[in-house]
Amino acid sequence: MARSNKPMLWLPFAGGGLVAALVTPVLILITGVLVPLGVLHLRYETIAAFTHNPIGKVVLFGAVALPAWHAAHRLRMTAHDLGLGGGIAIKGACYGMAGLLILAAAGALIKM
Amino acid sequence: MSRRPYVRRVPRSWWLHKPRYVLYMIRELTSLFVGLYCALLVVGLVRLAQGQAAWDGFLAALSSPLGVAFQLVCLVFAIYHSVTWFALTPKAMPLVIKDQPVPGIVIVGAHYVVWAAVSIVVLIGAGI
Amino acid sequence: MSETIALEVLRYDPETDNEPYCQSYTVPYKEEWVLLDALNYIKDNLDATLSYRWSCRMAVCGSCGMMINNEPKLSCHTFLRDYRGGVIRVEPLDHFPIERDLVIVMDSFMDKLSSVKPYLIPKQEKPLSAGEYLQSPGELNVFHQYTQCINCLLCYAACPQCGLSGDFVGPAALALAHRYNLDSRDGGKDARAEVVASNEGIWECTFVGACSQVCPKQVDPAAAIQQTKISASVDWLKDLLRPGAHR
Numbered sequence: 001m002a003r004s005n006k007p008m009l010w011l012p013f014a015g016g017g018l019v020a021a022l023v024t025p026v027l028i029l030i031t032g033v034l035v036p037l038g039v040l041h042l043r044y045e046t047i048a049a050f051t052h053n054p055i056g057k058v059v060l061f062g063a064v065a066l067p068a069w070h071a072a073h074r075l076r077m078t079a080h081d082l083g084l085g086g087g088i089a090i091k092g093a094c095y096g097m098a099g100l101l102i103l104a105a106a107g108a109l110i111k112m
Numbered sequence: 113m114s115r116r117p118y119v120r121r122v123p124r125s126w127w128l129h130k131p132r133y134v135l136y137m138i139r140e141l142t143s144l145f146v147g148l149y150c151a152l153l154v155v156g157l158v159r160l161a162q163g164q165a166a167w168d169g170f171l172a173a174l175s176s177p178l179g180v181a182f183q184l185v186c187l188v189f190a191i192y193h194s195v196t197w198f199a200l201t202p203k204a205m206p207l208v209i210k211d212q213p214v215p216g217i218v219i220v221g222a223h224y225v226v227w228a229a230v231s232i233v234v235l236i237g238a239g240i
Numbered sequence: 241m242s243e244t245i246a247l248e249v250l251r252y253d254p255e256t257d258n259e260p261y262c263q264s265y266t267v268p269y270k271e272e273w274v275l276l277d278a279l280n281y282i283k284d285n286l287d288a289t290l291s292y293r294w295s296c297r298m299a300v301c302g303s304c305g306m307m308i309n310n311e312p313k314l315s316c317h318t319f320l321r322d323y324r325g326g327v328i329r330v331e332p333l334d335h336f337p338i339e340r341d342l343v344i345v346m347d348s349f350m351d352k353l354s355s356v357k358p359y360l361i362p363k364q365e366k367p368l369s370a371g372e373y374l375q376s377p378g379e380l381n382v383f384h385q386y387t388q389c390i391n392c393l394l395c396y397a398a399c400p401q402c403g404l405s406g407d408f409v410g411p412a413a414l415a416l417a418h419r420y421n422l423d424s425r426d427g428g429k430d431a432r433a434e435v436v437a438s439n440e441g442i443w444e445c446t447f448v449g450a451c452s453q454v455c456p457k458q459v460d461p462a463a464a465i466q467q468t469k470i471s472a473s474v475d476w477l478k479d480l481l482r483p484g485a486h487r
Contacts, residue, residue: 001355001438007473010443014473020146021194021223026231028149028190030238031156032183036175040238044164050237051160064153071147077446078140081400083124098147101154108157116254117337117345122403130310133400136448200447204466211378 009073009095016070023063051112061109065102072098139196145189152183198223243269245320247278249290250331252338260338263287269324275315276304279330279342292342299456302392306342307331312397312454334397349393352409355435356417361428379424386419386464388457395451395461401444408444409435411451411461418464421471429471437472445469 034040050056076094080086127133159170173179201223202216244266252260265286267278276294283290294304297316304315309329320328336344366373395411396402402410417436421429435441445465452462 001435001440003433003437003472003476004439004441004443005476006439006443007476010469011473011477014470017193017197020143020190021197022227022230023234024146024149025187025190025194025227026234027153028183028187029231030235031152031174032180032187034238034240035171036180040240042171042238044160044167046239047160047167060157064150064157067146068150068154071143071150074140074143075147078137078143081127081137081140081404081446101151105154105157108154108161111161114255115339117339118252118254118260119337120260120334122335126400126403132450132453133448136400136450140446200449200466203452203460203463204470206463206467208382211376211381213381 012066012069013073014070016066016068016073019062020067020070024067027063048112051109057109057112061105064105068098068101068105139192142189142193142196145186146193149183149186149190194227198227245269245278245324246327247282248327248329249282249342250338251290251341253289254340269320271321273320275308275313275318275320275328275330278320278328279315290342291340300390302390305333305392305394305397307334307397312394314392314394314456317456333393335399335402336393336396344393346393348406349391349396349410349413352413353391353416356409356413357428357432357435358413358416358420360420360423360426361431362425363427373425375424382424383419383422386415386422386459389415389419389459389461390457392456394454394456398450398454400448400450401446405440405444407440409438409441411445411465412459414442414445414468415459415461415464418468421468429475433472433475436468437475442468442472 030040030042035042051060072094076086076090079090079094084090123129127137156167156170156174159166174183198220202219205219206216207214207219245268247265247267248262249265250260251257251263265282267281267286270277274297276297279290279292279294283292292304292306292315294316295301296303299314299317302314305312306315307313307330308315308318309323310331312333315330330342332338332342332344336346336348339345389412391412393412399408399411401408414436417432420426421432421436437443442465445462447462447466449462452460455461
């Protein structure tokens with residue numbers, strides 16, 4: 001028994017949980033209901049302009065990366081609960097997937 | 113007298129055996145849909161970086177029947193995540209002001225207020 | 241013929257049985273009886289071989305925990321009238337080996353409890369001449385609910401992580417550690433962290449919350465563990481930024 005380094009995984013999980021709770025529903029409302037209904041348009045010029053701003057990049061990155069990490073950590077723990085094991089394969093799949101999403105998001109935002 | 117303790121095995125289906133465990137599993141699986149929606153957003157960001165045509169294609173996919181159906185499922189689970197997350201916050205972060213514990217419902221209520229405020233700000237930012 | 245109620249009790253004799261089995265009993269139904277009364281009736285009148293723990297019969301000693309219709313409860317705190325007309329299934333507490341009948345092996349819990357150093361570790365040793373520790377009602381209030389644990393183990397039976405991992409330190413032990421960590425007279429958080437902040441400690445918990453739901457004393461061990469996660473994470477960050485400085 002020794003002090004664990006779990007906080008390294010848990011802190012972004014907790015932050016991601018709060019961001020997911022506060023921000024994700026309205027984002028889904030926008031992309032999943034208001035845009036298909038034609039109430040909002042999310043024009044390319046507008047969104048691109050937002051991402052040209054460094055603050056815009058950070059905001060969008062946070063809104064995507066933190067909930068993605070939250071999901072990865074929670075799914076890893078749930079896999080263990082479901083008897084799917086908790087070894088390197090599950091950890092690799094979960095955190096690896098989140099890592100890919102986070103890198104892809106960062107890459108896209110840096111390009112803007 | 114001989115001891116021979118009997119160890120009962122926990123079945124893999126343990127979480128199906130009581131309503132409180134089923135609700136727990138549903139709560140945890142909200143993260144699957146939060147994660148899938150984040151993947152959708154990442155695809156959007158990648159399309160955005162690829163230019164107007166790619167972005168417009170992404171918007172069209174969002175509006176497709178499959179796109180809308182998937183996102184509505186995600187929305188239900190995302191809201192369930194928010195509700196359960198806020199409900200648990202007073203346990204993880206109890207607040208004591210001048211020796212008086214702040215009632216849990218106040219902490220939860222404050223989260224709903226912030227949730228509403230953030231949502232309104234984002235909607236305004238998106239052009240509503 | 242006065243009213244009766246049926247019990248199905250899990251039996252296990254280590255000297256004669258390979259496996260537990262179910263035995264049925266019919267006991268008198270009385271409006272004021274608790275399950276413990278029914279078990280005592282069985283032992284006194286029907287089957288003297290039935291083994292079970294009990295003591296205070298008023299929900300303060302923590303001895304009589306068992307699974308009653310698949311729910312961890314104290315047998316002295318479970319009224320027959322809530323099960324009237326049905327069958328009551330009585331089994332030993334989940335997630336513990338069965339010693340005999342309704343008696344479980346709780347040695348692992350005793351080890352876990354002592355491992356979290358459940359005693360005051362003063363920040364600085366004080367001689368007796370320095371006088372007593374002073375503590376305000378407000379300071380007592382901070383940790384008071386976590387002092388109420390009666391070690392009944394209902395939380396361990398309810399916790400899925402206790403079922404999946406025998407090494408998990410568990411809700412009661414971690415709630416007790418929190419009781420001392422919150423005590424204004426205590427300075428032992430770091431000493432306890434070796435066990436409390438280990439992978440088998442707070443980090444095994446996924447906040448199912450079942451422990452707090454079944455606790456007969458409203459200790460709320462789930463809250464204790466989540467608060468400890470935040471505290472341990474802050475300490476971890478402090479250690480990262482300034483190694484050893486906060487100890």
